[in-house]
Amino acid sequence: MIRWQQLHKWLGLLIGLQLLLWIVTGLLLNMIPSVWFSASMHQQQSASAQATPISLQITVSINDVVRLSHLPLSDIELITILARPAYQLTQVNGQQVFVWADTLQTTTKHQQVLSRVSLTDLQIHQIARASYRGDAKLAPAKALKHDNTMPVGTLMITANDEVDTRIYVNRHSGSVIAHQNNRSDYQQWLLMLHFMDYNSENGVSFNHFWTQIIAVLSLIFIISGIRLLVYQLHQGHFWPIKKRPVTINLYESQQLIAQISAHSGCMLDNINKHANAQQAKGLITECGGGGQCGQCVVLYLSTPPSACEYDIAKLSKRKLALGYRLSCQHIISNADLGLSPQQVSQWYENTSDVNQ
């Protein structure tokens, strides 16, 4: 049991902080409504129906596209970009290419080629504006730094609103890649802490090495905790009420110094409860009842309880035979307990310096 306790202590020290982080971030993610986090609070949902028929403008046929595409295609979709028809091509390598459906380009050698979509900053601004529902001013489109997760050619437009909305629009597809704001950043940050995903490239990674380590340690932590709990329950701790109150007499060298009536719990707790009620300090301990410091030792003057693992670890054979036991490890019983002169001298130390 002492081993379990040691294990539990060191594991607690090792993973305690992460456990707290898991609980706190989990609680926040649970309690903050998703609407609050939503980055789309100012996002205009794109109108699904096309207002103007685009069929008349289509001059590039599907077969032109199939013929002129550099790479074989697996999928072609008709879309509109700023009311112009365009094709979204999926190449067999999975990459997407966007070309206009109303124009073909001609090279200097009089060859026809597909006209790749490449929007101007002004057009990008227009798309961002259309996707934005708020009425704050939008700053000019800015190119992104290279080391980000957005597709190549994505520009950022910031809005001067209360959540600092950022709109990402891609130059080559005309699509609104994402709306973000400082609330969605906060959510990302909570998720990062919750998933321990501190250098995420894109999205949230689930199988993080450290997550696995700490998850396994947590499991051991929980098992050791349950083991300790079962032991203590078995010993009789935590059972709220004993049927009949017991009387504990405290002696210092044959002299009765206190009489305690108790209902439940361990000897140490009851002795100190009694002392505290009299503004005294009681028995000093270092481990707070953990069976580790050995300072709560008392002498059972008659019929000591059988020594437990903690008694044996802390007390010499001779003392055990004489009836010394750790008072934090034994449940109350009718007993006469002897205190050492040192314990008694510290007994009445002023309680005001307890926490100094």
Added chain:
Amino acid sequence: MVLMDIDFIHGDTLTATPNIVTLKPVSYPITTLLQHYPDANKIRLTQRQGQAFYQFSSQSQLIILNADTGLPLAPLTEQQAKHIAVSAYTGNGTVSSAHLFEQDAPSELNPKWLPVWQINFADIKQSSLYVSADTGEIVTKRHVYWRLFDVMWMLHIMDYDTRDNIHNNLLTLMASLSLLTALFGTMLLWFRLSHNKKVTR
């Protein structure tokens, strides 16, 4: 659960990337389609089993047209669906059963994929591939580990009804209690580790 690769859980290893057949020229032009269905939306040209087809929504219905004849394409037969599933499947089980879901999706499937063929394999992972009866695409895959993950996720977020609402009161309550427990635990650890002789209990 974190010990199990998420891609494995998602069933990404159940199927190999199908060798994509590339699109060839079609005889039914998109402009003709738009004349017949002026409100056609999200028009997409792709193919299943070598036959190119258009897929679009018109009057909020999904329509599938043969891209060579312009006629509606019949939904997949059981044979076709099985064929698609078997050719993508990487495991070594055989098809044990096939079900067509048209109206109600099984709970593990998003209803947006309907109508769909569920092709079950007799393997130790109890794999199922879902093949769209319209497009012939493998829309999603399930196996016993995914189903286990789903149950674990339910336990994790303590939403025992819909399994996807992380904003439920039971979770709030339990998480708050855990927070208290953890804080008390931290306090106890603090007492244990600080060798301050004045600390009593």
